[in-house]
Amino acid sequence: MARIGVVSISDGRGHVHARNASFIQSKQDALVASLRAAGHEVIAGADLVATNDLAVSVAREVAAADVDVTVLYYAVWSFPHFTMLAADATRSPLVLVASTDPTEPGLVGMLAAGGALDQIGREHARAWGAPDDPELAATIGVHAKASAAVSSLRGSTFGRFGGRPMGMNTAVANTDQWMRQFGVDVEEIDQYELVLRADKADASEARAAREWLERSTAGVHYDGDKLTPELLERQIRSYLAIREIIEERSLDFSGIKAQPELTENFATMDVTEALLNDPYDWRGPKETHVTATEADMDGALTMQLFKQLSGTPVLFADVRHYHADRDIWDLCNSGQHATWFAARSDDPAENLARVNLYPEVFFFPAGGASVQHIAAPGEMTLGRLTREDGEYRLQLMLGDFESYDAETNQRLVDQSTPEWPHAFARLDAPGEVFLSKFGANHIHAIPGDHRAELRAVCDQLGVRLDEWSRG
Template sequence: MARIGVLSVSDGRGHVHERNAAFIQSKLDALVSALTRAGHQVVTGAAPLSDNALAVSVPREIAAAGVDVTVFHYPVWSFPHFSVLAADATPGPLVLLASTDPTEPGLVGMLAAGGALDQIGRAHVRLWGAPDDGEVIARIGVLATAAGAVAGLRGATFGRFGGRPMGMNTAVANTDQWMRQFGIDVEEIDQYELVSRAADSAHAAEARQAREWIEAHAAGVHYDGRKLTPELLERQLRSYLAIRDIIAERNLDFSGIKGQPELTERFATMDVTEAFLNDPYDWNGPKPVHVTATEADMDGALTMQLMHRLSGDPVLFADVRHYHADRDIWDLCNSGQHATWYAARSADPKENLRHVNFYPEVFFFPAGGASVQHVAAPGEMTLGRLTRHNGEYRLQLMLGTFENYDEQTTAELVRQSTPEWPHAFARLDVPAETFLSRFGANHIHAVPGDLRPELRAAAELLGIRLEEWTRG
C-alpha cells in the first residue's frame, strides 16, 4: 500500500485556532484511522498549520519522510496562504480534502486554498466528505498508489539487450525523452554479452537442475531431437541465469531482449528466459518479478513496469494476433514471455506449470529451443499500452476479460494461429473497428483486475494523454 502524508490547515487567528484545535484533532484522528485500516502507512504533521512558520516547517518534515502523496486536510476555515506556502514545501502530488461537517466551514477553506493554488498553477486534486467516507479513502488510495508507481520510475535503469528488432519502430523510444519525461536511464547491452555468459560452465549445474524441475512439473516437455533437446533447453536456462547475473551487476530495474533475428537464428530463442524473468518464482522458490519485454520493446517494457508497480503482479506481453469476429474475441498470442504464472495465476508454481507445455520452436526460429505454451486463466483484466503519436506519449486503455473454453473449442482456436505458442483469449470492452483503427502498436499488455483508476491517475501525474475505450 501507499505512504500518505496528512496535515491539517487551520485558522491563523490564535484564539480561533485554540477554539478549533480539539475539533481539528478529532477529524484528523478519524481520517488517519480510516487510511490505516485501508492498509496505508500514514505520516502526520506535528501540528496544524496555524501560522506562516508552521506552514513551511511541517510540510517539509512530511516531504522528507518520502510520502507518495500529501493530503491537506480542511476541517475548518483556514487561511489560504498557509496552503500556498505548504504546497511550495511539498513538491509531490497533492490532495485537498474538505470535511463536510456543516458545523464548521471546511469546504470554504478548501475552495479558498484551491483557488489560490490554481492562480499559481499548482496542480492538485480536490475531495470532500466525512473523514471515514469509504469512497474518499479509496480515491486517496488510488492517487497515492499511482503516485508511488510513477515516482518509482524515476531513477530506474532499463537494460536494453540488442537494438531494434526486425525494423519495429514501435519497439524503440528516444532515450532523451525517457530521461526527461520519466527519469529513466537506458543501459545498452550487446546480445553477445548474453551469449558469452550463457556458455560459461559455471551455470551448467543449475541449468540441469532447472531442466529437471521443469520436466518434473510441466504438463509436458516435448523433445523432438532437433528443435528441442535437453541441451537446447539448458542453453535457454543458462541464458536466464546469465541475464540474472547481468541484472544484479548493473542494477537493472527492468529489461528487454531483442532476440530476433540473431539469437533466434544462431543461438536459441529467449522464450524460456523471458517467461521466468517475468514470473514471481523459479526453481529456487519465490523471487521478485523482473519485467522483461521480448523484442526489446521499450514502450512495452515501460507499460509493463508501470502496471507491475501499480499491481504487484506479473504483466502479460502479447501480440494482437487475431480477431475471431464470429465470437468477438481476440487471440493475444506471442512466442515471447507469457509468464507461466498466467496459466493459473497461482502462488504455487506447480499449479501453474501443470498447465504449461514446452514445445519445439516453429519454423520462424531455426536455432530452436522451447516455446512456453499455455492458455491464460480466465478473469477480469486491464489491458493497454503506452504508445506515441507524433512524438507524444498517450496511454491507450481498456477493460476486458480472459476466457477459457472446453477442450475441443480451445484446440480449434489455437490451431488457427500457432498452437505451440501461449494464448490469451480476450473479450475487450472496445469495438474491433475502434481498436484496429487506433491502437498504436502490435504488442499489448494486461494485468489482472480493474486497474483503470490507478492508470488514469498515473497518466495525469505523468502528463500523458489518456485514450480510454469502452463500448458505450
C-alpha cells in the same frame, strides 16, 4: 500500499484557530486511522497549520519522510495562502481533502485553496467526505498508489539487450525523453554479452532447472531437432546469464531483442523471458523482473508501471487475431507470457501443470522451447503507453480473459500458432475503434480493474489518457 502524508490547514486568526483546533485534530485523527486501516503508512504533521511558518515547516517535515502523496486536509475554513506555502515546500503530488461536516466550512476552505493552486498551475487532485468513510480512504489510496508507481520509475534503469528488432519503430523510445519525463536511464547491453555468459553459466544448475521443468510442466515435447535437452539448457543458461547481468548492473527492468540474431544462431529467449517475469523458478519464490520481448521499450515501461500497481506479473502479447464471430481477441506471442498466467495461482505447481514446452516453429531456426499455455479467465486491465507525434499517451481499457472447453480452445489456437501461449480477451472497446486507434502491435495486461489508478498516473506524468469502452 503507499506512504501518505497528512497536513491539516487551519484559520490564521489566533482566536478562531484556538476554537477550532480540537475539532480539526479529531477529524485528522479519524482520517489517519481510516487510512492506516486501509493498509497505508501515514505520516501526520506534528502540528496544525495556522501560521506561515508552520505551513512551511510542517510540510517540509512530512516531505522529509519521502511520502508518495501529501494530503492537505480542510476540516474548517482555512487561509488559502497556507496551502500555497505548504505546496511549495513539498514536491510530492497533492490531494486536497475536505471534511463534509456541515457544522464547519471545510469545503469552502478546500475550494479556495484549490483555486489558488489552479492559478499557479500546481496540479492536484481533490476529494471529500467523512474522515472515517472507507470510500474516502480508497479515493486517497488510488492517488497514493499511482504516485508510488510513478515515483518508483524515477532513478530506475532499463537494461536494453540489443537494438531495434526487425525494423520495429514502436519498440524504440527516445532515451532523453525517458529521463526527462519518467526519470529512467537506459543501459545498452550487446546481446553478445548474453551469449558469452550463457556459455559460462553453471551447467549443473541448468540441468537441475531442466529436470524441474520436465517434472513440473504438463510436458516437454522434445523432437530431437528444434527442441532437445541441450537447447532447453541453453535457454536456461541464458536466464542465469541475464540474472547475473541484472545484479551486476543494477537493472530494474529489461528487454531482449532476440530477433533475428539469437533466434537464428543461438536460441529463442522464450524460456528466459518467462522465468524472468514469473514470481518463482526452480529455486523457489523470487521477485519478478519485468522483461519485454523484442526489447520493446515502451512495452517494458508500461509493464513496469502495471507491475507497481498490481504487484503481479504483467502480460506481454501481440494482438494476433480478432475473432469477429465471437468478439474476442487472440493475444499471442512466442515470448514472455509468464507461466503464472496459466492459472494465476500462488502455487507454481498449479500454473506449471497447465504449461507445455513445444519445439519452436519455422520463424526461429536456432530452436528452443516455446512456453505454451492458455491464460486463465478473469477480469483484466489492458493497455499500453504509445506515442503520437512524439507525445506519450496511455491507451487503456477493461476486459476479460476467457477460456473454453478443450475442443474449442484447440480449435481457436490452431487458427494461429498452437505452439505459442494464448490469452483470449473480450475487450470493453469496439473492434473497429481498437484496430483504428491502437498504437502498437504489443499489448499488456494485469488482473483486476486498475483504471482509476492509471488515470491518476496519467495526471501525474502529464500523459494523455485514451480510454476506450463500449459505453
